[in-house]
Amino acid sequence: MTYIGIIITFVFINNFILTQFLGLCPFIGVSKNIESAVGMGFAVTFVMALASLTTWAIQNFILVPLNIEFLQTITFILVIASLVQFVELVIQNISPALYKALGIYLPLITTNCAVLGIAIISVQSKFNALESFVAGFAAGLGFLLAILLMSAIRTKLDNEWIPKPFRGIPIAFITGGLMALAFMAFDKALLTNLIG
Amino acid sequence: MSDKLSLLVESSPQIHNSDSTASIMWTVTICLLPAGLWGIWIFGSRALFVLVASIAASVLSEALMNYMAKRKTLMDGSAFLTGLLIGYNMPAAVPFYVPVVASIFAIVVVKWMFGGLGGNFMNPALAGRVFVFFSWTSQMTTWTMPRMLKAADTVSGATPLGFLKTGLIDFNGSVSGPAQFLAQQGYPQTAVDGRVIDWINSTFHTHLSGGYYDLFMGNIPGSIGEVSAFLLLLGTVYLFYKKIITWEIPVSYLASFGLLVWIFGGRRYGLSFFSGDILFHLFSGGIILGAFYMATDMVTSPLTRKGMIIFGVGVGFLTFLIRFYGSFPEGVSLAIILMNISVPLIDKYSKTKRFGITEEKGKNNE
């Protein structure tokens, strides 16, 4: 697959949130307002791109040569967890405001399915180093896109009279469902036809 | 106080424009009727049945939600219109549960979970249609032949666009465009079409292939309400006259779509750039219905002119993308609901120019 293909795939066709169900917790949790959604989106994009690249290295320089692929999960998550913690420390230093806005969700990036998900999917797709990086980046952008749209919608919904039991999280899910419905427009055929 | 006049006290303004939500909705409904009657005429009573089912389900769902939310919104006409549009977006032969489920989904989930009229961010009729389309794809792609083509039973009812979609998958030859492709593959045409096109060609010295007349008038298989571009356009004349819809969305939609078709549309037929068949694509499928009656739904489109143009261009681009490269022959519904989900974002960033605020000061104000 070309790089453009990878980007289209992971941003639209296999959007992590809207078709792959990866990274839903922060998607629902941090989409209440646009600012923190964007912050989270960028943080996730950054971590995903790095994680995808690092785990590619682990896979191809350690696990495969030593024939111990069964340790994939444990090594990957170890690396990712440390990476996230490192990023967390950095953000805390660079932008305390962003750190505060992301609140409990930064640690949650560790346990964000999307990050480990992209690592595993990149390996499964047999991407090379750069492809892995691009895939991670694109999947992050897909997350950013979804959470940005979602947060704008949710800000609008704040001013509508949603039936009481539906306010907050339920309506966020339903909104996500409708977004997913629309995202079904992007399918494999689109990719095949666009770039052959 | 009974001996005195009982006067109404309210805030200014004390007079109002003659348009009301209800009159707008009902006017749109009335403008849509000719196209629907045409659909019933060419597809038979089954089409009427589908329309009745979708409208009834929609209105009853609205009534149910009214009861649950203790509100009275039936007379505003929006539920009737939503039901009608759902019916218009169905093939005539769908089983009854398809329009019914679409209507219930549209009204209950898409509209009322978000607070009823005005609260929804996605076009209810289209969301309903897409929901059932993905659920019952085959039912939703089984088309009835219109009465004037029944005799000529060459292919089982495929819409022109559907026919192209499958036909073009392994097409490597070269024709002058979609109309000729259809003609070559024996896509049926009415006799009137031949005569009209011949007349046009001889009078205006053009080289049109057959089929445009059928396409424009609606002598083709398709969804009940979308087939007749002519009658739909007739309705929009009145809507424009009454200023119920404005030019921004339809024009930017059709223009951007047309432009893309013109630039890239010919490639599939082995032609060069800038040779796409705009006419064919504007009158086939639900584009006219979508551009004038569905993308314009004010609830789910941006507030400002600038926003509307961005929205229209987006829908045009996505329709083109899906129609030419995706796996669905149509693309209108999906393109519109895809842009619907970006409307809040567009609204946020397409502000009006405020009086007495210069650019720099405006920025400081943010």
Added chain:
Amino acid sequence: MLKEFTKGIFKENPIFIIVLGLCPALGVSTKVINAIGMGAGVIFVLLGSNIFVSLLKNFIPEKVRIPSYIVIIASFVTIVQMTMEAFAPALYKSLGVFVPLIVVNCIILGRAEAFANKNTVMSSIMDALGMGIGFTLALLLIAFIREFLGAGTITLFPVGSFSGVIRIPVLADNPVRVFGLAAGALLVIGFLKAFFNWYSERRAG
């Protein structure tokens, strides 16, 4: 002690009340059997990690708390992964990427963080069981609705001559397929969550 167990099932149900661990809940809930498999996997991992975390809570240094927990969790996940692949390959295949993703299932780390590292082994076990069963029940509910509507079937274990698939008469022929897809999953969980909100509001009086 019993309270630790029951709270996870309803009052602090990880999916409907705490709203964590959503991805697997949605990703694998297309079939009832998947829900059972996933639930079992999660219970096992949760149990194992809760036990070990609460055992090691004094040994693990603060600065590498999360990596340590994750290593513990990941070990149990890998065990589940390998066992499942060996003994239930069909299930393993249909759960797909979500098996390794148990590692990051927010509930598990969440429990380690919020509960096991502050409590005794026994209550951690209870907590794990409660949370795990709560998760499984929620998953079952979602999967049941999605498979029932979205495929018109209920897929369980094949036993003897019974293929494991129950077909729902009318629905099986023309299921509401969207419920099997991403959009349907999100809609279902939205409605269920609303129902739980409504119900707990009512219970609270």
Added chain:
Amino acid sequence: MKGLKTFSIGGVHPPGRKYLTDRKEIINAVIPGTFVVPMSQHLGSPSECLVSVGDKVSEGMLIGKSSGFISSNIHSPVPGTVKEIKDIYLPNGMLSKAVVIELEGEFDRLGKEQDTEDWKSLSKEDLLGIIAESGIVGLGGATFPANVKFMVPKGKKAEFLVINGVECEPYLTADHRLMLERADMILEGIRIISTIVEPERIAIGIEINKPDAIEAMEKAAEKVSFPLEVVPLKVKYPQGDEKQLLKAVTGREVPSGALPIEIGCVVSNVGTVHAVYEAVVLKKPLIERVITVTGGGIKEPKNLKARIGTPISSLVEECGGFSEVPEKVVVGGPMMGFTIYDLDTPVTKGTSGILALTSKEVKNTLRTSCISCGRCVNACPMGLNPTTLFKYIDHGEYDEAEQIGLLDCKECGSCGFICPARIPLIQGMRLGKKMLRKKKVKA
């Protein structure tokens, strides 16, 4: 029609319905037996009441004294006795102290020949003094004390004096008739004002639905020594608002939150100019004004010159009463006016019209929730986003509303007029401003 000036953004075209009264000459209203004179008829602090129950008052006698920098004098409209001093509700919904005067005794001015004063020898300060003394406030609607407005602050220069003859409110024809019948006096008034503010240019803006008024003003302008530009304007509401008028006439835009003097302009309504003329030349305080009594519910619509404090019921009666039961009675124009529930409410300095509107004219149809049609956004002359403002306010998010310009809203009513969902947008704006004020007081 092309090439006519107008303002750039927003605006609406409500049905004018001025034909009901635009051919009716101004006549003096019947004087009723009782007058109710409120002490708060202007922008700013209420006047200090100088009389008490039982006092005798004469026509034009000062009964309320200006109580601050932004305040105004109030004079007795008729000779009589003070019967009562009570709190009444003004049409704008506010509570005000009012003096009830029962007609009694001789009129000093009514029916008598007035001597005219040669004011040319008076200084700027004297003229301002007379205007303040006479209790003149802006009669265009804002009721801002005229003497304060004409006092150009130090360091500022008034390049433009723009006279507001737009009368963009539907139904109303008071200014229109004034320009037709008293063009010369208006010009004299303009001369007085220009002596005070010393503008470089003087213009009067009139919408072209009043061609006879344009003609009358042009004719009168030929006779005077100073240059007066008569600027015909396209018909569009709210052109009469000073910000829009200045944009149309001068092309300048008053910055958000600022006054016209910021861009070197002074705006005054023709009625005010006429009142200035009467005060300076005839030494007559502001005790009467022209009021259009009209609407589908009035039998014989008229332009009346009525004394301040006349109960509205008296004017309605003079116009033959109601032809059908009105849905509401409005004080002011239909776009910015206020409904009253009590016909005994008195006429004040700010009352430009009394309308009895039938339900056919009001068009209060089914109210629904906002359908985001964006019509209000396109109608707002201030470039605001009324529906979003309203939603913020409806949800108690007043600070957010302020951020997107709530305080720029001047309650012109364009958005509320055009809204098909009949959202009470303007009430929302007023609520929002009230709550903001409340919050600021608290903080």
Added chain:
Amino acid sequence: MNDILKIGSKLALICAVAAISLGLVNAVTEPKINQMREQKLMNALKKVAVGMEVGKYKEVPDNPVVKGYYPLNDNSGTQKGYIFNLVGIGYGGDLNIIAGVSTKGKILSVVMMNNQETPGLGKEAENPEYMKKYIGTGEDSPVPVRKSQLSQEDADAITGASITFMGIGKALEAASDFAKKEGAE
């Protein structure tokens, strides 16, 4: 510094324990996993072999559709056909197909392996019944790739999933051609 080393070594210790335990578990499960995999493949091959003997797998380089094949021999050992390992393009991505084809290019048996088609639409192709539409074609009649080549009943059955149908058809067509060419040599 000491502190840091201590932390590092504690994490290392946990890792070590984890790694060793996992290694042990893996030692048990890996053979089992491999065994299961082979079994699955054998089962599939048996299904498509239509009673003939399966030879040794041969990879076909540089062919987008035909990835490789097992020769099919009858009892006497003469080659009667192939079992192809095919990759087609479906609605949801690649389709892994195993098909038995005679040397004359006739489709003998087809089984759909890995795919990402939609349950209820394209996934219907996993159903053995589905493949009847192709079996027997390829030698005298062309392999069907589009609806119009089917009976009304069959056409209705694939409505909404004609891309899958075409994807399989095209893969089989390629296999059939491949077999004919090989057979001719």
Added chain:
Amino acid sequence: MLLKILFSFLSVTLLGGLLGVGLAVAAKLLAVKKDERIGDVESILPGANCGACGYPGCSGYAEAIVNEGASLTLCSPGGAEVAEKVAEIMGQSVEVSDVKMVAQVHCRGTRDTSKYTFDYNGLADCNAMMILYSGDKECKYGCLQGGSCIAVCPVDAIGRDEENRIWVDKDKCISCGKCIDVCPTHVMKWVPYDADYIVACNSKDKGAKTRKYCTVGCIACKICEKKSGDGGFVVEDFLAHIDYDMKGDRTAAVESCPAKCIISTKTAKAEIDEVKETVKVNDEN
């Protein structure tokens, strides 16, 4: 096989060790000082985020307590208990009165009992109604029934009954004071939680005037004053008030009130349960 286990052991251990050291180093280098007491205080605050303290939510207040030395007794939902706990963390001592106050509406006028002067058409919001002649009731002191208080109450303690009367469920009320702030007629007033009765009228007009426009208004007849004996009732500004410090028996006064405007706070909860406002509906006339 053994080799594989050895590799596993080596690689994972090495990785773990390296990362552990790396993180420890990073944590040391990038450490950010943070007052832990903020988190502790926040965890004690009730988390209602009602804003009664005047800070943006509970976390804002927690920060203000630690960093700015804000007063410890501002959290009304938390009451004395929370204040004491916070004081413990902060090493201070506090004194709080532990009389819990709740909000109650002092008006029972409905369309049937009170006079209305005009037909109001507009926003269902009391402050908005206030703009137009202070509301459509002739009584300018009463409850406008626009429900602004319902909209602001963070815990849904306020509801309306079938006759549109507003009620506060005192068991749900967390004393945040938002309704009292928002109510434009000041008919929403503080009452001690354990008060048994309230005078459900706010009219300061003379008795005769009140009687003209409202059949359930206090007419300042002073019967309650006389009947209560111990001074539990005081009539001031033509309106009866209850002195909640007096614990005497009030039933005699209650029963003899000719306007029946002294009502038990117990009925409040019973009536609120009947109709609950779920969605604020501003449309449809």
